[in-house]
Amino acid sequence: MGLQETEKTIMHKITFLGTSAGVPTRTRNVSAIALQLENRKEWMLFDCGEGTQHQIMKTSLSAYNLSRVFITHLHGDHVYGLCGLLASKGMQRSESSLEIYGPAGIRELLGSVMRLSQLNLPFDLKIFEISEGTLLRYEGFRIDVVKLSHSITTYGFVVTFDDKPGHFDIAKAKRLGIPEGPIYAKLKRGETVTLADGRSIDGNTLVGKPTQGKRIVIGGDNDNPLLFSPYAPFDLMIHEATYTQNDFDNLPRKFMHTTAKQLAEAAQQMGVKRLILNHISPRYDKDGRIVELLNEAKSCFDGPVEAAYDFMQIEC
Ligand SMILES: [Zn+2]
Ligand SMILES: [Zn+2]
16 A cells, blocks of 8 residues: 555644624624644634633633734724733743734734733734735745725735645655665655666656645635635635624614625635634524524535534634
8 A cells, every 4th residue: 555545634723712793792702713733833813802812721722832813903803802812921921922913003002002001021022014915924834815895904814725745655666676865855856867777767656646735714804705716716714704694684784794695605606615604793692593694605505504603623
């Protein structure tokens, strides 16, 4: 059996720490999503509504190992938890640096609070203000920043994991009598090498097909999910679906949010494989009304749809 068959696929873990829109409910806190890459202790946070640090404490995650925070927009239900979280991370004597990415104003917001409350952190805090088209590259993945449509400057994040190179079939290389050593590295890269006995070996014949890196969307508040379409298709889309279409149509005052129907139709159009409804209006917490959101989305989308709930964990 080749090594290819025994190799397991990499699975990153997503934990929903807050799934309510605007205000917390008894079962849902305000927005926050954790992403932990497989085999890494450090993890990342997308949005940080008030009380996120309490939610973190109910999971196996630790603020101590938090390395990056991405803030979609400066509405309170997405950012009011950040100062408390920073202060607690500081109290834990965490010394590894923390990077915070957010819209213009995030530096002023955090700077003012830190100055006025005399919050001195023991770790290096780096704050980056993002804009449309910002491309962030990290080891193993990249993040494209997408400008969304909401009542305040808001961004969404498209996370694309690097393609995984095909597996090098060592057993086959040995069978062919190729001597171990630096030659293997060249063959792994798909280069053609000439052996001492004159044989020419094409590395591609020993390397399996690369696995395409997965691509996921983590949306912020937004009334137009098709804004993500330049980056489609997606393996996973996590996006707000604050209301059903009917409830939205009957709102006395309209807010710039997406309905389950609108999201599902956009997801269908963009080739989304798996859809997760998030940022759910508190009204659906009562009387099993969450089913209304789910059914509406399911009627417009062929793939699997779930409604996020606090502490829900998925692998991607
Ligand atoms: Zn919100
Ligand atoms: Zn908002």
